[in-house]
Structure formats: structure tokens, C-alpha cells
Amino acid sequence: MSYMKLDLQFFAADEKTEKATPKKRGDSRKKGQVPKSQDVNTGFLLLMVFGGLYLFGGQMQVSLTEMYSKTFQEYIHWELTTESTAAVFLEITVEMAKILAPIMGIAIVAGIASNLVQIGILFTGEPMKFDLKKMDPIKGAKRIFSARAIVELIKSLLKISIVGLITFAIIWVNKDQMMLMSQKSVEDALVFFGNITIIMGLASGLALLLLSTLDYVYQRYDHEKNIRMSKKDLKDEHKNIEGDPLIKSKIKEKQRQMSAARMMSEVPDADVVITNPTxxxxxxxxxxxxxxxxxxxxxxxxxxxxxxxxxxxxxxxMMVENRPLARALYQSSELDRPIDEQFFKAVAEILAYVYRLEKKV
Structure with missing residues (x-):
């Protein structure tokens, strides 16, 4: 029975039941282990990019139309040579860069902002380090069939279903206008479908952003669960921070010895030693x-x-016996510090007595 109790105590000590300490959280953060939802990034990115398309869409349309017109009105008449091909390619590349620059800038800002909101500023190369454990097929299989993998699958199916439902609803609401686009000009049709696409993107981004709030809460819960500590972990961390008690006691003993040795070196220069006497x-x-x-x-x-x-x-x-004064000085005075004012008279009388005996006065 005693062995069973020991085993139970051992397993209880190793069970991860305690909240992580600030040091544990800091160590996990340095390793890149932080609560983060990719859905927040995706939703915020979609919302910002399609918002940018809504704002800059008209300007992009004008620039693309001008480039299209120039291609068939000017470039088509150029003689096909290496120089002319390079010139056309360079001009088109520059124009496309100008057209896409605002959207790319918004996407970069959105990506950085969504990460800063979740985890703040963090630079670490730990996740990129090569680790053979990550190539373990048994652990890989466990990850595939773990509870977390099931949760991720459910989340993915839910996101696909919601985005699909939103897209279908927007198309269904505008189906009559879509049918009439065959009677409109190409430009009108492009404007209409462009607006519909932006609306679908904004609605999907907003929906994903709302869903990502729940996902972020789950990620925080899962992170807290993963960094939990056992009672043994807490004791080990405390030892590492405070130091091993045995080592600490040895250090204190050494310090006491050094302090005593230093005191003894000062005694020969003293004027008097006041004793209890024992x-x-x-x-x-x-x-x-x-x-x-x-x-x-x-x-x-x-x-x-x-x-x-x-x-x-x-x-x-010289040694002088004065029991009450010796006890009071020991309790009230500090080393290498002047004595308290209340002892001036008593100590002065002793010093005067000593000086008289040594014929210093």
C-alpha cells in the first residue's frame, strides 16, 4: 500500500494542474509559443484588402483601361525587336506595380497590425530551428488524430460553410441584375461584377473576423493548457530562481566567515572592547x-x-566589563557605523578611563 501511495504522489506531482508563472510565460514567448489565431489575420486581411479595392477600385479601373488602350493603339504598331519587347515589358511592369502598390501596402500593414494586436512585438528564430522530433511519424500521427486536429477540421468546415452561404446569399439577392448584364455594355458589366465581388469580400472578411474572436479565445485557452505546470515544475523553477537551499546555506556560511575574518582584522586597531563578560x-x-x-x-x-x-x-x-552597555550596543549598533546618541556618555566615560590608563591624555 505504501508503494501505491508513493506512486500516486509521484503522478500527482507531475500532473500539470498549476497556472504558468511569469517566468514560464516569458520562456514560452521566447520560443515563439504564443496564443495566436490565423483566422484573425485572414479576416482582417480580407476586410482591409477589399476595403482598399473599394476605395481605389475606380482609379485602378482607369489605369487598367489606359494600359489596355495603349497596348492596342500604340504597342501593337511597334516593330517586334528585342529592344521594343524589353521596353513594353518594363512599362507594363511599372504600370502594374503602380496599380497594385496601394493594395499590396494595405495587405502588408494589415498582416503586421493583426499580429501586433495578438502577440505584440516578438522576434524569435526558435520555430525555424531544425528539430528531429518534428519528423517523428508516431508523433505526427498523434497530431493528425488529436483533439486539436478535430477542432481545426470543424473550424475549417464552419468557415467554408459561412463564406459559401454569404457568397450564395449575395449572388441570390442580385441574380436578377446579373441576368440583365447581357443587355449592358462591357464596362457596365465589369463595374457591376467588381462591386459584387467587393461586397462578397467585405462580408466574408467581416464574418471571418467575428468568427476569429471565438477562435482566439480557444487559442488562448489551448495555450494556457499547454503551458500549465506541475507542482514539481514550480519547485524546480523556484530552485533555479532562488538557488539550491544547500548552496545558499553554504554561501551564507562563507559570507559569515568572511565577515567574521574582516571583523577580527579590525579588533587590533580598536580603542576598547566592552564585554558582558561571557x-x-x-x-x-x-x-x-x-x-x-x-x-x-x-x-x-x-x-x-x-x-x-x-x-x-x-x-x-583594553577590555572593560559593562554588562548592560555591551548587550545594548550589540542589539542597537551596526558594524562600521557610529554608535547611537544615547550611548555617547557611557562610551565616552569608558574611553576616558582607557585613555587615562594608557596615559593618552
């Missing part, structure tokens, strides 16, 4: 060139206090 030891130094008040250069309790007293004795630094 538990506390405070080394004080007064230098009017450095500070207006005495400075605590070393302090310690128990083992460290004994070491301070040993160093002081070895270097003939």
Missing part, C-alpha cells in the same frame, strides 16, 4: 578624523565574542 563583546574605535562619534568595528556573541576577546588580548587592546 556572552557579548563589542570593539569600539574613536577617530575624530573619521567620525564625530565612536564606531563599532566588531561585535559578537558567545563563540564570536570569545574570539574578539582573544584577538584583543593578543594585541593588548
Amino acid at each position: 556572552h557579548f563583546a563589542i570593539a569600539v574605535k574613536y577617530d575624530e578624523k573619521v567620525s564625530d562619534a565612536p564606531i563599532v568595528v566588531a561585535k559578537g556573541v558567545d563563540f564570536v565574542a570569545q574570539k574578539i576577546k582573544e584577538v584583543a588580548k593578543a594585541n593588548e587592546v
